[in-house]
Amino acid sequence: xxxxxxxxxxxxxxxxxxxxxxxxxxxxxxxxxxxxxxxxxxxxxxxxxxxxxxxxxxxxxxxxxxxxxxxxxxxxxxxxxxxxxxxxxxxxxxxxxxxxxxxxxxxxxxxxxxxxxxxxxxxxxxxxxxxxxxxxxxxxx
Numbered sequence: 457x458x459x460x461x462x463x464x465x466x467x468x469x470x471x472x473x474x475x476x477x478x479x480x481x482x483x484x485x486x487x488x489x490x491x492x493x494x495x496x497x498x499x500x501x502x503x504x505x506x507x508x509x510x511x512x513x514x515x516x517x518x519x520x521x522x523x524x525x526x527x528x529x530x531x532x533x534x535x536x537x538x539x540x541x542x543x544x545x546x547x548x549x550x551x552x553x554x555x556x557x558x559x560x561x562x563x564x565x566x567x568x569x570x571x572x573x574x575x576x577x578x579x580x581x582x583x584x585x586x587x588x589x590x591x592x593x594x595x596x597x
Contacts, residue, residue, distance in 0.1 A: 458482075462490045462556040464547040464577070467520040470564040473594035475524060478560035481590070482532040489534045490554055491524050493517040494546035514538065544580040552586045559585050562594035 463478035465471040475491060482489040495513040521536035528534055539546035551559050561578040582589045 457485045458487045458557040460490060460554055460556045461485075461487045461558050461560060462492060462547065462551045462554065463560040464492045464494070464543060464581075465520060465524060466493065466543065467516070467523075468564070470562040470594040474560050474562040474592045475528070477590075477592045479528045479532055481558075481560065482534075487532070487557075489528070489532045490537060490550065490556065491521060491534065492537045492539065492546055492550045493520050494539045494541055494543040496542065497540060514540070543577050544584070547577075547581050548584050548586065556587050558588040558590055560590045560592060563591050564594060 458481070461478050461482050463475050465475050478489055478491075481487065495517040497513075517538045521538060525534060525536060537546075537550050539550065547559060547561075550556070559581060561581050563578060578591060582591065
């Protein structure tokens with residue numbers, strides 16, 4: 457069915473639910489799971505003052521991915537990818553580079569009036585993905 461499943465995470469509860477669903481889907485299909493986390497350089501603080509904050513942000517992303525590896529690495533074939541930049545761009549770019557068959561995202565930010573906000577990660581991913589997108593119900597919005 458799916459050879460490569462990609463899911464993004466920022467460490468939030470809804471992203472965690474999407475990762476859990478993606479893991480279950482990977483188990484069922486014997487698929488590889490690729491987990492992506494993105495971090496952003498601070499815009500308002502020029503180097504060298506912005507560098508420690510950016511490194512700290514990258515460290516948080518590494519810690520999030522390490523947690524995913526510990527939690528699910530024994531259950532499925534899993535790889536993690538840490539990218540600098542916008543989360544939507546990171547998810548779309550890695551999905552394209554890795555020839556992902558499906559991207560799994562949570563529905564956070566897609567309910568009510570929030571679904572019209574252009575900054576919504578699941579909304580943007582669903583409109584620009586190079587493959588199928590599975591939107592997981594992760595909230596009660």
